[in-house]
Amino acid sequence: MRLARLGDPGAERPVLLDNGKVLDLSSVTSDIDASFFESGGLERLRGGAADLPAMADVGQVRIGAPIARPESVICVGMNYAAHAAESGSMPPEHPVIFHKTPNTVVGPNDPVVIPPGSEKTDWEVELGVVIGRRASYLADPRDAMGHVAGFVLCNDLSERDHQLAVSGGQWSKGKSAPGFCPTGPWLVTPEEVDHRNLRLRSWVNGESRQDSTSADMVFSVEHLIWDLSQYLVLEPGDLVLTGTPEGVALSGRFPYLQPGDVVELEIEGLGRQRQELRAHS
Structure with missing residues (x-):
């Protein structure tokens, strides 16, 4: 579905x-x-x-995030080895987590406002997991998919100075600006896609930036949900972001985002996003 x-x-x-x-x-x-x-x-x-009745004339209607505001948005960092390398780190031995505030979740095509004074706003295409059933202290990673409602496309937007230079040692400052988690367009239930091997891509102004597959994750979806459940309770409707592949501006290979730029992202089977970057006013 x-x-x-x-x-x-x-x-x-x-x-x-x-x-x-x-x-x-x-x-x-x-x-x-x-x-x-x-x-x-x-x-x-x-x-x-x-x-169910059909809706007509929806072509011009705004697409919102496919889930209402979750209680928690839990993110996994450096979950692709090549992205860890371009960030100057080794792949982690255990999942690294941080949080985005729930009010960052917006529609997939909503405009993104660059934070005041930002010179390092960055993009990250990510596979998002929506929790369908409460998960706490799961006994085995094989139990994880019984707690998953479905999958979504997300952009884990980041302000790298806030994340790394003035963070105080954690990343959430750089991840929680308004609108920094475009989500959707759809929630796709697990039987519709092979989440273990989905192609993830991103573009800036039509130029390719990221092109990878979820098969390259350091920790699988199943492992992540099991691991997270050992340290916190995942509730229905919560959103888990599973990390981004290489190809972001932090690598030094590409410029950071500026007003007027257009970011597009796509995950196989989960749809496509498009965001126009705007200056704060």
């Missing part, structure tokens, strides 16, 4: 994308959120999508 949310910020309507049709989920749930997952919303849809 592919789920999405359409409409203006704060007024998005949940929909199911089904063979070219956009089906209104308002009769099933008020939103794609923790309550939807906790109450077995995905299972209800698998049994009754044929009765």
Whole structure:
């Protein structure tokens, strides 16, 4: 299944994308959120999508993030060996985590405002994992997928000075500016994609920047969900970002983002994003 949310910020309507049709989920749930997952919303849809009404004239409607604001956005750093190398680090022995504030989650095509004074705003295409069932102290990585609702495309935007130079030793300062987690366009349930081998790509102003595959992860999705559950509780609706491949501005090979730049990102089977960069005013 592919789920999405359409409409203006704060007024998005949940929909199911089904063979070219956009089906209104308002009769099933008020939103794609923790309550939807906790109450077995995905299972209800698998049994009754044929009765949902179709929505018309949605071509110009804004696409929101496919999940409502999560309680937590948990991110994994340096989870691709080549990206760790371009960042000046060895691949980690254990997953490195940091957090983005939940209000960074916005629509996939919403404009991105560069923070005031920033000279090092950077892009990162990432596979996001949406939690569908509470996960705490999982016994084995093989248990992880039973707690996953689906996958999303995310841009883990970063301000590198805030992340590294004035961080105080952690990264979240550089990850939590407004709009720094464009998400979507769709939530895709696990049976629809092979999350172990998805192509991830990004472009800036039409020029290729990143081109890799989730098969190159240091730690797999299953390992990450299991590992995180040993240290924190993952709740339904939470979003886990699994790391980015090489090809970001931090490498020194490409310029950082400037007002007027256009970033595009794509993950095989999960759709495409496009963000225009704007100056803060």
